[in-house]
Amino acid sequence: MRKIDVCLSPDLIELYNLSGKVVVVVDILRATSCMTTGIAHGVNSIKPVATLAECQELQFKGYTAAAERNGKKVDGFDLGNSPFDYMDEELRGKDIAVTTTNGTLAITKSMDAEQVIIGSFLNFSAIINYLKRIKHDVVVHCAGWKGKVNMEDSLYAGAVVDALNGQMDYACDAPKIVHSLYLQAKGNMLDFMQNSSHAKRLTKLSIQRDFEYCLKFDEFKNIPVLKGDHLMKMGISDMLI
């Protein structure tokens, strides 16, 4: 049987052998929710970069530049890290460069994988259907918060493990831990997450609207996939067999 594993923090990803595997990177609040939203709204490509300097350099080269640090948009950039920023009609066909506190790091640290895809609740069933179809082992890579584990990404990982239950073996204890967490939370996920530390940080920043949006299931059917160093909408030719 195929295996599913969960990495709760980018600071632990070096312990995982990603070779030949499909990695689902998740940063529910809010990087991967933004990426899913942007690609669904016709953005051509999204290039994740580690530093503000790299992001600014790409801005000079014509990219739309998105930068967030500690939950806030950085001055001088075009977009922040709200999914509503990514719905703008003017972004259709554009190339975006993005740097965020956690999510972009999780992506760049996943590059040894056979394929890196972007997960969020917004494209949940699309991800699950794809994972059911392929033959590869899977690692859900949670972006966390500055290296620490967080509630929302752990819950997402648990939801993925739950949806694939019976079809994949746990590769270590982390999938079982997040699965158990999800089973406890799924009836009242909003309440459960509203007490999380990052939700509290976001509430302080008055972005409750983002928070509720990022918890919606299945708004979109697309999967952003990493091609070279850009995320693009997965097409038929990108699908593993």
Place this chain on the structure above:
Amino acid sequence: MRKIDVCLSPDLIELYNLSGKVVVVVDILRATSCMTTGIAHGVNSIKPVATLAECQELQFKGYTAAAERNGKKVDGFDLGNSPFDYMDEELRGKDIAVTTTNGTLAITKSMDAEQVIIGSFLNFSAIINYLKRIKHDVVVHCAGWKGKVNMEDSLYAGAVVDALNGQMDYACDAPKIVHSLYLQAKGNMLDFMQNSSHAKRLTKLSIQRDFEYCLKFDEFKNIPVLKGDHLMKMGISDMLI
């Protein structure tokens, strides 16, 4: 209110500020269960060391030497990592040097704390009563398995969070995650843990007896505490106020 935090792996402990805090190190299967058992059976001191070479050097200097790697006793050492090894009458008053795959690393990485104490289910209530009495913030430091999170240490952390519920705030999301896990597992903890990856490793090694023993609550009332670089039985003068 005081804060409780949980670090799920020694590979994440650098993210935690341990200064002024009490750290409970836990490696249920089996290092901290062994340490609790040994100190309760009259062992004078236990010195955790990182390498087999250091452990052997101390053996030459007269220490009783205990060494485990990948779940097995290492040839040439006096003791392995079974709690039953630590019940021997002949160990009374002796000094032990110990090196294990995970537990000793978690201890040596906790040394910035105000105080490091050794937790296990075997001395659960003693630990909880002590933590209730002091004024310090608390970090439960799970030894995990080679850097990855594991079930049994996460469950122990969840049990500690549960026992202190209402008296301490969560410092981040990890305490809430393990608390939720524990609430799901506590009715059938043995079943829950028997499916864990480390339990499976131990079962392969025919040490089911150790596994059942390490899940017993409150066999002992003592708390091993780190004094300099040795663990010793906590006395009244060691108690923080």
